[in-house]
Structure formats: structure tokens, C-alpha cells
Amino acid sequence: MAASQAVEEMRGRVVLGEFGVRNVHTTDFPGNYSGYDDAWDQDRFEKNFRVDVVHMDENSLEFDMVGIDAAIANAFRRILLAEVPTMAVEKVLVYNNTSIVQDEILAHRLGLIPIHADPRLFEYRNQGDEEGTEIDTLQFRLQVRCTRNPHAAKDSSDPNELYVNHKVYTRHMTWIPLGNQADLFPEGTIRPVHDDILIAQLRPGQEIDLLMHCVKGIGKDHAKFSPVATASYRLLPDITLLEPVEGDAAEELSRCFSPGVIEVQEVQGKKVARVANPRLDTFSREIFRHEKLKKVVRLARVRDHYICEFSWPGAVPGVVAHACNPSYLGG
Secondary structure: OHHHHHHHHHHHEEEEOOOOEEOOOOOOOOOOOOOOOOOOOHHHHHHHOEEEEEEEOOOEEEEEEEOOOHHHHHHHHHHHHHOOOEEEEEEEEEEEEOOOOOHHHHHHHHHOOOEEOOHHHOOOOOOOOOOOOOOOOEEEEEEEEOEEOOOOOOOOOOHHHHEEOOEEEHHHEEEOOOOOHHHHOOOOOOEEOOOOOEEEEOOOOOEEEEEEEEEEEOOOOOHHHOOOOEEEEEEEEEEEEOOOOEOHHHHHHHHOOOOOOEEEEEEOOEEEEEEOOHHHOOOOOHHHHOOOOOOOEEEEEEEEEEEEEEEOOOOOOOHHHHHOOOOOOOO
């Protein structure tokens, strides 16, 4: 029985010890364990695999992928980072820039601004094509000049009161339709995702006047095309108390983990520790600094249970769904 439990732990858990990590490699391949049928079976995979959405809003998504290997979870992460196309600033034509920000730095900042546009409606620009057309290019104009505010108080030192247009935001970017784009895209659909991104600061007499060309691309070519801000996954924590922990030791145990992981309850007048929500733990392994507590807790991770967390600026709505659609991905 003990041998069977040891095999199950080796197959299904990554164990974190005081001085190392055990069972880090996947070992459930055909013929490795006597009495286990680890041959690939499509029906068994479909039965065991599931996706559980934990949290979702307009800018982030957290879900669990259960019943898969690290290679699949990482492939999904890589697809989101590098294969889902978006629109981003590629060319910047600077007519005038007297701000403190150098032209090349300004162009770099503009390239990182997320653009609200459906990339499915555009084609990839041909290599060597400098002009662009309505089917592969979006054009924005940025023209801002800073002046003094004639109505500002004489004793004021607040730049917001002294100057007009001293801060250049993405709201100052104006979409210039090419060809029949004005007929294809309703007003307000082509724009920066956020209108309050600070681009540069000016002082009276300084001016920024430039033209931007946005093209379709993927994160594999340049990070500015990546539709996600962060894309990560981690194995589900599995925390087991090997014996009851009571009294002051229970309080001390709860402080060794992230808030919400260990809960201290009153049971028959005694403080008793219990594992409440192990997925909140970051595995700092603080427990191993306490001689009396490190022997009563087993830290592990579930090998085939991945907690996936993604966030994005909103340039591509439904970005995770697009990552599952091969026809949408770039190549």
C-alpha cells in the first residue's frame, strides 16, 4: 500500500522539500510503471481534460487547465504571446519634434500604444511597401503645440494652470482614414485603446507634429504586436497537514503562508489550523525556517493541473478565444 502511494505521488505530484524539489519530470509514459496503462488514448484524454474559468473581466482571465502536460500549457501561453496578430504603430514620419524626447524614443513609445482595431479586417503589409493602402495600414496624426495660458494666475506655479497642452496624451491622436476606411469603420472604432496614456511633456513653444502608420503583425516579429500584457501559468499548490496543529502553533503556521491559505478555527475551545485555499500560496517555503512546523506539512504541486493567468490592454477582444482558432493565428 505504501509503495502504491509512493508511485502515485511520483506520478502526480511535484514535491517541494527543504533542500530541493522531487519528481520534477513527467514519468507517466508507456511501460515506465508496471500495472499502469499510460498509452495514449484519445477518449481518455477527452474525458479527463477540462477547463474551469475562475475569473474573467474585460482585461484579464484566470482559468484552470486540468489533465494536460506542461508542453501543452506552455504552447498555449506561447501562442498568446507570439502568434495572435494585432495592429501597432510601425512607421513614424516626424515633421517636427522640439520636445525633450528624442525622435527615436518618441517613435518607440508610440509603437507600444495598443490600437483598438480588429486585425481580421486587415492584411499583412508586403515587405518593402513603404506607403501602405487601406487594406493593410491605419494612419494616425499627432499634432500638439504647447502655449501659455493667458488666464493663469500670476503667482501660480502649477503647470496644469500655466500651460495649455503641456501633456501629450493618446487622446490627441487623430485617425486619418485611407481610401474607403471611413465607410467601413464607424466613428470611434479605430482609436487608441486608452486615451490617457502620457506620450510626452511640452513647454511653451515646443511642438510635436508627426504621422503614424499602423500595420498588422504578431509578437514573434516584435513584442509591440503581442496582444497580452502578461501570460503565465503555474501548477496548482497541494498543501497537506501531516498531523493536527493546535494552539499558538496554528497561528504561527498561518503566518508562514500567503493570506487565506491556512485558516485557524475554534474547535472545542482550541485553535486548530486547516488548509483553506492552497491555490493562493506562492510557495515561499517560509515553513522550513521553523523547526517544529516543517515536519508537519507537505508542500507539493499537482502535476497536471495548471492555473493560467492572462491580462491584456484590450486591443483584441476575445484574445484567448482567438488563440484557440488556427485560422486566426499569424504565421
